[in-house]
Amino acid sequence: METNELNAWFGSFQAIKNVSMKIRGNLTTAIIGPSGCGKSTLIRCLNRMHEVTPKARAKGRVLLDGEDIYSRDVDPVEIRRKVGMVFQKPNPFPTMSVFDNVAFGLRANGIRDEEFITKQVERSLRQAALWKEVEDNLDGCGAGISGGQQQRLCIARALAIEPEVVLMDEPCSALDPIATSKIEDLIFDLKERYTVIIVTHNMQQAARVADYTAFMYLGELIEYSKTKRIFENPEEELTEKYITGRFG
Amino acid sequence: MDVRNVYHRLKDASRYAVLTPDGRFELFCAALASAIILIIIMIVSYLLEGSIQSIRSSGIDFVIGSRWDVNRDIFGALPFIAGTLYTSAIAILIGVPISIGVAIYLSEMAPDWVRAPLGFVIELLAAVPSVIFGFWGIFTLRGFLRDSVEPALNDTLGFLPFFEGNPTGMDKFAAGLILAIMIIPTVSAISRDVMRAVPNSQREAALALGATKQEMISGAVIGYAKSGIFGAAILGLGRAVGETMAVTMVIGNKNSFSWSLLDPGQTMASIIAINWWEADSGSLYQSALIEIGLVLFGIMLIINVIGRILMGRMIRLREGAVG
Amino acid sequence: MIYGNLKVRKLKDRLAYAIALLCVFAAAAPLISILLDVLVKGLPQFSMEFFTSELPSPGTGEPGGIGPAMIGSMYVIMIGSAIGIPIGIFSGIYVSEYGNNWFGRSVRFLTEVLSGLPSIVVGIFAFLLLVLGLGGPTAYAGGFALSIIMVPVVSRSTEESLKLVPNTIREASLALGVPRWKTTLKVVLSHGRAGIITGVILSIARIAGESAPLLLTVGWSPFVQTSLSEPISTMPVLIYLYGTSPYENWINVAWGTSAFLVIFILSLSIGVRLLTRGRFAYSRL
Numbered sequence: 001m002e003t004n005e006l007n008a009w010f011g012s013f014q015a016i017k018n019v020s021m022k023i024r025g026n027l028t029t030a031i032i033g034p035s036g037c038g039k040s041t042l043i044r045c046l047n048r049m050h051e052v053t054p055k056a057r058a059k060g061r062v063l064l065d066g067e068d069i070y071s072r073d074v075d076p077v078e079i080r081r082k083v084g085m086v087f088q089k090p091n092p093f094p095t096m097s098v099f100d101n102v103a104f105g106l107r108a109n110g111i112r113d114e115e116f117i118t119k120q121v122e123r124s125l126r127q128a129a130l131w132k133e134v135e136d137n138l139d140g141c142g143a144g145i146s147g148g149q150q151q152r153l154c155i156a157r158a159l160a161i162e163p164e165v166v167l168m169d170e171p172c173s174a175l176d177p178i179a180t181s182k183i184e185d186l187i188f189d190l191k192e193r194y195t196v197i198i199v200t201h202n203m204q205q206a207a208r209v210a211d212y213t214a215f216m217y218l219g220e221l222i223e224y225s226k227t228k229r230i231f232e233n234p235e236e237e238l239t240e241k242y243i244t245g246r247f248g
Numbered sequence: 249m250d251v252r253n254v255y256h257r258l259k260d261a262s263r264y265a266v267l268t269p270d271g272r273f274e275l276f277c278a279a280l281a282s283a284i285i286l287i288i289i290m291i292v293s294y295l296l297e298g299s300i301q302s303i304r305s306s307g308i309d310f311v312i313g314s315r316w317d318v319n320r321d322i323f324g325a326l327p328f329i330a331g332t333l334y335t336s337a338i339a340i341l342i343g344v345p346i347s348i349g350v351a352i353y354l355s356e357m358a359p360d361w362v363r364a365p366l367g368f369v370i371e372l373l374a375a376v377p378s379v380i381f382g383f384w385g386i387f388t389l390r391g392f393l394r395d396s397v398e399p400a401l402n403d404t405l406g407f408l409p410f411f412e413g414n415p416t417g418m419d420k421f422a423a424g425l426i427l428a429i430m431i432i433p434t435v436s437a438i439s440r441d442v443m444r445a446v447p448n449s450q451r452e453a454a455l456a457l458g459a460t461k462q463e464m465i466s467g468a469v470i471g472y473a474k475s476g477i478f479g480a481a482i483l484g485l486g487r488a489v490g491e492t493m494a495v496t497m498v499i500g501n502k503n504s505f506s507w508s509l510l511d512p513g514q515t516m517a518s519i520i521a522i523n524w525w526e527a528d529s530g531s532l533y534q535s536a537l538i539e540i541g542l543v544l545f546g547i548m549l550i551i552n553v554i555g556r557i558l559m560g561r562m563i564r565l566r567e568g569a570v571g
Numbered sequence: 572m573i574y575g576n577l578k579v580r581k582l583k584d585r586l587a588y589a590i591a592l593l594c595v596f597a598a599a600a601p602l603i604s605i606l607l608d609v610l611v612k613g614l615p616q617f618s619m620e621f622f623t624s625e626l627p628s629p630g631t632g633e634p635g636g637i638g639p640a641m642i643g644s645m646y647v648i649m650i651g652s653a654i655g656i657p658i659g660i661f662s663g664i665y666v667s668e669y670g671n672n673w674f675g676r677s678v679r680f681l682t683e684v685l686s687g688l689p690s691i692v693v694g695i696f697a698f699l700l701l702v703l704g705l706g707g708p709t710a711y712a713g714g715f716a717l718s719i720i721m722v723p724v725v726s727r728s729t730e731e732s733l734k735l736v737p738n739t740i741r742e743a744s745l746a747l748g749v750p751r752w753k754t755t756l757k758v759v760l761s762h763g764r765a766g767i768i769t770g771v772i773l774s775i776a777r778i779a780g781e782s783a784p785l786l787l788t789v790g791w792s793p794f795v796q797t798s799l800s801e802p803i804s805t806m807p808v809l810i811y812l813y814g815t816s817p818y819e820n821w822i823n824v825a826w827g828t829s830a831f832l833v834i835f836i837l838s839l840s841i842g843v844r845l846l847t848r849g850r851f852a853y854s855r856l
Binding site for chain 3 (some may be wrong): 272277280288290291346347352366370429488490509524
């Protein structure tokens with residue numbers, strides 16, 4: 001996946017300025033930066049969720065498998081099937097059971113084969129390391145489990161439709177440390193099959209899970225390279241200041 | 249403009265013309281939503297078309313003339329316009345203070361175990377059909393007014409023009425009273441919601457200054473909720489003005505206006521309900537009744553718009569206070 | 572003493588409490604009287620025959636029943652619902668989900684106008700359009716009039732309950748590659764379901780008691796009609812006509828009908844309240 005001179009606006013406010021970055025497949029990329037730097041907006045541009053917000057628009061190229069997802073004849077719905085997303089706050093569908101939450105994406109995309117759905121739900125829940133905990137409670141309410149479990153349920157829901165890329169927008173910011181470490185382990189396992197892009201405000205988290213790290217500031221991509229390099233030997237002074245906590 | 253650009257534009261246009269499932273669903277919802285616009289347009293145009301004969305014949309006399317003589321084709325609707333406004337004013341005068349008292353009790357004074365059930369019962373009563381209010385008015389309220397309340401009013405206040413005449417229990421006082429009873433659930437429920445929306449910090453500030461509960465209510469709560477309560481009263485007025493059956497059944501149906509509450513009268517809604525089937529289709533009489541409907545519609549529209557504006561201001565105020 | 576006499580202030584405090592309590596009694600007394608009256612005079616009329624047999628002849632002393640009026644009321648409520656509920660729900664969806672434009676705002680404003688329309692005016696309109704159009708009073712005309720009263724109630728409760736659905740839920744579905752219309756139908760609607768059902772049931776309770784528009788549109792018939800294009804009797808109109816008549820047996824029937832109607836309407840309102848546990852504001856405008 002690759003962005004090319006990507007710009008994004010909310011009304012007249014420009015949230016992303018000329019961001020070009022190449023994201024490597026089957027690896028985890030972290031995007032860090034102070035709040036309001038545009039990191040969430042950036043990943044929302046990667047599956048065309050940015051334009052869902054009123055008055056928001058984006059300009060530039062985002063290539064997925066060599067095809068521009070902002071090209072005119074591309075249906076955003078198609079893109080969102082290929083590029084899944086996990087949100088900051090766990091948002092399972094409260095009116096649906098655990099099972100139906102995971103199955104929703106499949107069913108809504110026209111899959112009727114219940115046997116396949118059942119298999120796929122189990123597979124996704126296993127991948128999200130949630131299966132053992134909810135195995136006996138698949139008909140329970142999706143909002144009735146703990147916050148950490150809810151977030152893993154949302155990850156399972158995103159995985160069920162087998163996306164190529166999984167975007168995570170500060171997935172642990174609403175969770176306690178134990179739930180956070182579970183999700184981090186999970187992210188580590190996921191890169192075997194998926195390309196993961198994670199936005200985080202927690203630098204230790206980026207250092208733990210990501211292969212590559214991008215640092216953003218005021219809507220611009222300041223530095224982007226291997227995580228190790230960013231944290232040990234950053235090229236830009238701004239990055240170093242942020243990493244070492246001497247910011248502002 | 250290069251060729252490629254044109255091609256894409258056409259493609260874009262055709263996407264909207266052929267319509268994606270998304271576009272189709274939106275269009276479907278929009279089509280049903282436009283039914284509302286269509287209904288309003290049709291109501292206005294049918295009422296106008298139906299009134300045209302009467303408007304041509306009576307002109308301005310329709311709203312300033314006080315003679316209503318069906319046999320001579322003289323149609324002055326002023327007695328009914330006055331009757332509507334008069335009975336509605338009585339309803340507001342009696343109903344709104346009581347509603348505010350109820351709202352204060354429910355919002356500021358009632359113990360918790362009373363608050364919810366009492367609030368529930370009062371809201372529930374807004375659902376009782378108006379024809380049943382009218383039926384009760386004929387059988388229970390009428391006797392009570394004729395035998396106890398109205399003679400007392402006549403004896404003590406009979407020197408005023410508002411209380412002259414013979415108590416019958418089927419008069420403008422009965423109509424105003426029954427309207428008051430009918431608007432109390434609505435007005436008190438909205439006022440209570442408005443008072444509940446007053447932030448607790450306001451109450452605490454007043455109490456911390458050493459105010460008694462009554463001073464806190466009249467200072468902090470009422471002051472803050474004033475415009476909302478006013479909006480609630482306006483909405484109550486709207487309900488009273490448009491009310492038909494209950495009033496028709498208790499007002500005594502006399503086609504002239506007098507200031508005495510103990511005299512029978514007629515409202516715009518009641519004259520339509522009482523006489524509708526008497527008027528032949530296409531007659532000037534029917535057209536005059538339709539024009540009354542048109543005027544009633546206009547009055548209601550004005551009242552509602554004012555009420556909504558006040559309520560809207562209140563809601564903005566509330567949001568401002570929270571955020 | 573600038574703070575005023577504390578005794579006087581305390582007295583005023585007590586007085587305020589007493590006045591408020593008095594208001595509660597003043598408000599409650601007539602309402603309790605109505606309910607008692609209706610139930611005490613109406614319930615004794617109930618019998619198998621009362622709900623099934625035909626309307627009685629005036630002044631004969633025969634008890635009679637309200638079968639035709641119940642069936643007539645059912646007709647107009649069903650016609651009203653068939654027209655009013657879909658228009659109400661989908662226009663509510665439009666205003667909430669797509670309505671952030673001039674068209675949506677006009678629909679919203681006109682919904683308010685419609686909800687403030689006096690019911691007698693609705694009756695005049697339905698008369699001009701359908702009674703004149705179809706050549707006489709019919710169940711259709713009455714049902715149509717009731718649908719106009721229903722639409723704003725359903726539309727606003729739909730809009731309000733959909734606006735309570737958090738945006739994160741919509742985004743969750745969209746991010747799964749689910750198109751917007753499916754998101755609206757499958758996720759947003761199911762989330763706002765309780766509020767919409769509340770609105771629909773309350774609107775049915777509302778039209779069940781409407782009399783003025785029916786008075787102008789359905790005419791009257793003492794018999795059970797099997798066709799919707801005939802005049803019919805309905806319960807609210809029956810209460811008006813029989814209740815204002817001089818015949819004792821008719822008045823008794825009117826009390827019985829009132830009791831039945833009040834019980835029907837209040838159980839709908841109470842039922843829906845208990846069902847949703849006060850999560851949604853009672854629609855009272």
